[in-house]
Amino acid sequence: MKGIIFTEFLDIVEDSFGLEVCQEMLELANDDGVYTAVGSYDHNDLVKLIISLGKVTGISTETLQEIYGEAVFPRLYRTLPKLDKFQQDTFSFIKSVEEHIHTEVKKLYPDATPPHFDFLSETKSHMLMDYKSARCMSHVCKGLIKGCAKHFHQNVQITMEPINKKQSHVRFSIDLIME
Ligand code: HEM
Secondary structure, eight states: OHHHHHHHHHHHHHHOHHHHHHHHHHHHOOOOOOOOTBBBBHHHHHHHHHHHHHHHHHOHHHHHHHHHHHHHHHHHHTTTTTOTTTSSSHHHHHHHHHIIIHHHHHHHHOOOOEEEEEEEESSSSSEEEEOOOOTOHHHHHHHHHHEEEEEEEEHHHHHESSSTOOOEEEEEEEEEEOO
């Protein structure tokens, strides 16, 4: 998994929970915390860090993944070149993640395996899509979608339905809430 995912994770943990919690988490995970944005690391090390953070803070790993996803969105967004006119709201942005952004990530870094999205149906206010990934990080995905909606100043309600037990396949139902 790309180093930027790890460096941003450590940064977000420090920002949200403080340096001490961050250090306790690293100690518990037996991790030296040395990551560079351009490196590539074992995805299981991130899972270990999230589990340790859960133990240190008493917060569920699902909630922690969501907090991380939401906080990492603007940081990933900033790494993108200028966006085109098709990326003006939450739904069009999510589609461009599947069609362009993650595709570019895979081209740039052949060892990266971002998730795959299948779009099942869409109206102006509703999107039904499947998340598929051997990484089983659907809660990070939920957080990223929340971060994306926040960026576009939209309110969303997200419901997740696991399609298999290990949650490598999860159905997302996203509703835009109009004020
Ligand atoms: C709504 C927006 C987005 C969603 C829902 C999304 C979803 C995800 C999820 C859930 C993961 C974790 C791995 C997995 O579950 O398989 C991931 C990984 C990743 N995403 Fe995205 N993403 C979004 C936007 C972006 C943006 C804007 C970038 C900018 C470059 C990006 C680049 C990456 C990279 C580099 C990885 C790590 C892949 C690897 O190393 O294997 N994503 N994405």
